[in-house]
Amino acid sequence: MADLQLLLGVFFRFIHVASAIFLLGGVFYARRVSTPVLNVLPEDKRMQAAAGAQLRYRSTLFTLVALSLLSGLYNFLMQTPHSRQYHIAFGIKMLAVLHIYATAVLWATSPYGDVDIAGKGKRRLLSITIAGAIVIFISAYLRSLSQRGF
Secondary structure, three states, rough: HHHHHHHHHHHHHHHHHHHHHHHHHHHHHHHHHHHHHOOOOOOOHHHHHHHHHHHHHHHHHHHHHHHHHHHHHHHHHOOOEEEOHHHHHHHHHHHHHHHHHHHHHHHHOOOOOOOOOOOHHHHHHHHHHHHHHHHHHHHHHHHHHHHHHO
């Protein structure tokens, strides 16, 4: 029984980390590569390419969000009780994660595509990237707290 719990714990942690990597990596790619390339195209081609990219990424995004939520919930429920300091940092992390999810869904479901419309596309992607870095930092902090027994 203990071996099964260990195996499930490793599996769900892998799913959780991998989904976060793919989600943030996709956003980083869109911000640094896809958007600048699309912005040099003529308007009609740009809108067509952006709509196609947005449609393809939308299903991937929803899958990654679902995997991240489910695996994160499993990881949270299987943990031992933690200190107040841990829960404060965890709450801040959850606020940043909710910002990432909401902004990513708004970006992926925008009727304008994922191109830069009056600067909103770039700002959304940048805010997701910054919030992702904050979540990674807080996650490392939480991991160090749990390893020290807090």
